Amino acid sequence: MTTENELPSHASPVIAPQPRPSAQYLSGWSDLENTSQPPTPGIPNNLISPAYTPPLTPSLPGTPSGLHHSKHEPKSIPVDTSLDDPGTTKQPRLVQKLPKVECLVRARIPTTSGAEMFLHLYQNDSDNKEHLAIVFGNNIRSRSLDEEKPGETEMDRMIRGAYVGRLRPGRTSSRRDDEEDLRRKVLRPDIKTRKRSGSALKNVETIPEDTAVPPSQPSTPTHTDPPTPTHPQDEQNSENTPLTSSNPRPITPPSNPASMPPPIPPAHETLKPPLVRIHSECYTGETAWSARCDCGEQLDEAARLMSTSSATNPNPSHTGGVIVYLRQEGRGIGLASKLKAYNLQDLGNDTVEANLLLRHPADARTYGLATAILQDLGLGTDSDESKSEGERGIRLLTNNPDKVRAVEGPGREVRVVERVAMVPLAWRGMKGVHGEELTRYLETKIGRMGHMIHEA
């Protein structure tokens, strides 16, 4: 443990104390509910980490049975930040004004798990980094991507990803995917195409949403969504013949009834707000196999939940979600400082202390870009009349109480209606990242940063 006298010469002399998170977020944690404890003090006193052991020691006897692994979606906890008392609740750092964001390009990414996602690359007017949105599911579209650009050709639109349906050799229109429409008509002859109202996509022919057939993007190949039926003739044609409505390719439904799609339930049975994860870049945890944190595991788990949510929600038009991937490496301090912080951690400091010793705040992140990207994707807004009340807002995958309010934006542009905890896999009796550094990291998040790493 570093003492005050041993502080590096560049250590910040004054850091504001961190207030405790609101009682609402601490329910269930008796140690943390003890309000007689002082708030986390500032430097240098806060170099002394509170002796705190999370009640749920990973993979050890005593782990509550409720946390044992379940393959289905974890429980959501309703939240309403408008009820937070600003006098007693720690207020997250909110941007004053949302940045402007624009989706420059989108592409389909088949993944090693078999699920498909659409990677959206954003530029913005507040930094020069390429932030990302990883979109799972069929109904989520970027307004800025779909907007018409002056002078662009259909090929330009397809190349930047502003197309409906699926790209294939010979396709000439970004706005109409005849083969996909035909496939759906064959599978659901009652479907009629129409233009979608209220969308940034103009002149696009899509399928009515209430038929529960994805209007604008290819189906995610899950067990509820069989692969596009093919015909030997299709494959021959697709090489050379541009597909037009006057030259439709014959499509036959699969002869095996087992490969037919399951019956589609009425939309009202399955409505739920989309799952959203705001993920901050972590090169070490996502790429360099670090077991100092669970960032890589959280990213994988978020993707798994979004790509397999059809297991609990058989209606393909309501599955999926978005991972907004923000380039805020090291809680916003950058990779170089994070690596220095690791060395300070090896010298006995926790993650908060290490940041402070490097003259950085414990958490230097903001979430305005995430709010703006969610808005661009049409998520979380109260005013979206194309959605029923049950679908509005978002379900946020996080343990971080600050994020819930921060992601909503300065003017509550986005509404978080539920929080879904991300409990480490090892705590749920599954194979997951673990180790003494990770235990310390999680202890610090719970004990000093107010994270709520438990399900309801």
Ligand SMILES: Nc1nc2c(ncn2[C@@H]2O[C@H](COP(=O)(O)OP(=O)(O)OP(=O)(O)O)[C@@H](O)[C@H]2O)c(=O)[nH]1
């Ligand atoms: N400075 C610093 N950053 C770290 C460290 N370990 C992970 N990070 C960064 O922390 C960020 C992830 O934030 P976390 O605090 O783990 O979690 P969170 O995003 O606040 O909360 P969740 O939504 O519950 O995951 C990523 O940007 C990581 O690069 C560390 O030891 N020091």
